Each structure stands twice: as C-alpha cells, then as structure tokens.
C-alpha cells in the first residue's frame with residue numbers, strides 16, 4: 001500500500017444547526033446537533049427531502065445556516081471566510097460535477113489554485129492524486145471529462161475533493177449515478193483510500209446498504225434532519241431505535257450483518273494438507289490419520305490445488321496430483337462473510353478454501369463455521385450494542401485527548 005503523508009481527519013460538531021429556506025413554512029433542517037469524531041466515516045441516510053444534503057452543505061457553508069454553529073477541530077467556522085473553509089473541507093457530489101471545458105488536471109487543480117499554491121506544487125499534487133484514485137496520470141491528465149466513463153469521472157471528483165488535502169471530506173450521493181458494479185468498486189476504493197488517509201468523511205446516501213458498507217457510524221435522519229438514530233451499523237441492525245429506523249433497515253438485517261465482517265476476522269476451520277509432491281503413501285497416511293473425509297493437496301507455492309477424499313483413495317496410485325477434485329474457487333481473507341456464504345452455497349461440496357495475500361492456503365470455511373460465526377456476531381452485537389450515541393461533551397473530551405481518529409473497521 002502507498003504511504004501518504006497527508007493531513008488526517010478533524011472532528012466536527014454541529015450545534016442546533018438550522019436552515020430555513022426563504023418562503024418555506026417549515027425549516028428544511030431543524031436544530032441538528034451531532035458530534036463526528038476525527039477520522040471516522042459518518043453516513044447520513046434518510047428518505048428523499050429529509051434534509052441530508054442541506055445539512056451536509058451547511059458544513060462547508062455552500063448553504064448558509066440560519067441558526068446554530070459548526071465547529072471543526074474545535075474552531076468555530078460558522079462565520080469564517082468560505083474560501084478558508086475550502087482548505088479544511090473537500091466536497092464531492094453525484095456525477096462528479098466536473099467542469100466540462102477543463103481537463104482532468106485543471107479540474108483537480110481548482111482548489112489548490114484558488115488558495116494560491118505554486119505551479120510546481122499543484123502539478124506534483126495532481127499526479128499524486130490521480131495515482132491515489134487509481135487513474136494513470138499519463139493517460140488521464142489531459143483528458144476532458146466527456147472522454148471518461150462515469151466511474152472514472154467519479155474518481156476524478158474524489159481526487160478534486162482531496163486536492164488541498166483537507167481533513168474533512170463531504171460526499172453527497174457521490175456514487176448515485178453509476179451502475180451497481182462500478183458503484184461497488186468505487187465503494188471498495190473509498191474504503192481503501194480511507195484506510196490510508198484517515199479523513200473525517202461525511203457521506204450522504206438514501207441507500208441503507210451503502211451506509212452499512214461505508215459507515216463507521218450511521219445517522220438515520222427523518223424529516224427536517226431530526227436524528228432517529230446515530231450509531232454503529234452493527235447496533236442499528238440489531239437494535240433499531242424505532243419503527244422508522246426498522247423500516248429503513250428493511251428486511252434481512254442478519255444477512256446484511258454478513259457484509260460487515262471479513263473472513264479473516266472469524267474463526268475458520270483447518271483442513272489437513274499435503275503437497276502434491278508428497279508420495280502417495282504419505283497422502284494416504286495423512287488422510288487415514290486425520291479423522292476427516294478429505295484433505296487438501298497444495299501446489300509448490302502452498303496454494304490450494306486439489307481436494308482429496310477417502311473415495312479418491314483407490315485412484316491415487318502413482319499419480320496423486322491427478323486424483324481428487326480440482327479446487328474450483330477460493331475466498332480471500334479480505335472477503336466479506338457474505339462473499340464466503342455465496343461461495344460455500346455454490347460449491348458442490350459446501351466448503352471453500354481461504355487464501356492469503358499470495359493465494360496461499362490459510363484455512364477452510366464451510367456452512368457450519370459460517371453459521372457459528374454469524375451466531376456469535378449477532379449475540380455479541382446484542383450484548384454490546386450502544387443504546388445512545390456519544391454526547392457532544394464526549395466528542396470534545398476525545399478531541400482534547402488529541403484523538404487522531406477512531407480508525408474505520410477493517
């Protein structure tokens with residue numbers, strides 16, 4: 001993974017933040033108070049029109065609040081010069097919002113130019129950012145937005161939001177306009193980026209699954225941005241505060257929970273192994289002595305190669321490498337339990353090898369280990385669910401201690 005020596009996140013406090021649009025009978029956002037910790041990803045989720053975007057846009061004062069205060073790392077930014085605020089707060093929106101008459105590089109350079117960076121520094125930064133968001137600088141630097149796919153435009157949008165290395169990144173339905181597969185990739189990329197950058201991210205979506213995937217905490221908002229629940233995805237899935245939140249969580253909370261956990265974080269089974277170079281008698285002895293129905297043959301690099309079962313014992317003579325069943329699929333330790341479940345359900349024998357970074361064998365998952373893991377997770381959620389979000393005072397105390405970020409779940 002690349003090392004980046006950038007600014008990491010800042011805490012955000014909203015105090016009775018309110019927006020009344022002229023002529024509207026009700027405020028669009030009515031006295032929202034919440035504390036967001038440095039380095040965490042908080043997702044606002046709620047029905048269309050409930051005030052998510054308005055709340056978000058007040059944080060960088062694209063929309064001016066009509067009441068309340070905003071503090072970033074303790075500094076009251078409610079009345080500071082908005083240009084100064086742009087250094088602290090990056091902003092990415094749906095459809096990337098790139099300027100069509102500017103090249104990719106010019107789009108990314110907007111904020112650094114606005115705040116007076118020199119040419120050389122801007123040039124270096126643009127290269128660095130393109131690389132960071134997975135676009136080859138040589139190929140994309142001089143392109144115009146119309147020459148890029150939706151997903152590529154969105155990456156440029158994120159690069160532009162990060163250009164001046166702000167501690168806070170606001171994202172307003174950034175992946176709302178791309179197809180589901182690209183969207184999934186962009187979400188994975190954002191998780192990767194955040195693991196490197198530790199920004200404070202506030203992300204707006206109406207898609208609860210997206211909120212679960214990305215959020216360290218989720219604020220479920222109802223009309224006028226009233227907070228229905230503000231908690232970890234685990235707590236919201238297992239202990240929704242009321243019917244409104246349950247309605248948003250939707251069916252299948254236990255299944256959604258599977259998306260929150262990686263294979264490497266649960267107990268997996270170990271299957272006896274041999275290498276395909278081992279002589280047949282070693283293989284047979286191993287299987288007989290193992291007490292299991294099958295063992296796994298590994299290739300020269302320790303990667304799963306063939307499953308070898310008791311039924312294969314008669315066929316082993318002389319050529320163990322050709323006996324048994326080829327390993328058709330495996331899951332990486334980074335895969336979610338949902339991916340693992342999918343793999344186990346589609347495997348003819350209902351078990352799948354787990355592999356490490358270089359494809360090497362690290363264990364096996366089957367239905368039983370998965371079910372045990374999920375039961376344990378749900379039980380732990382029930383016991384440990386935090387009923388109430390931390391109060392603003394706790395967030396302030398956190399900041400005083402110089403908290404540099406809760407770090408996201410891996």
Ligand code: ADP
Nearest residue numbers: 021024028046047048049050051052053054055
């Ligand atoms: P969401 O992001 O949750 O869909 P918004 O924050 O966009 O909700 O809108 C909240 C409410 O404020 C809606 O009733 C919307 O019509 C109103 N609204 C949003 N922007 C403006 C505006 N510029 N002028 C007047 N009303 C607005």
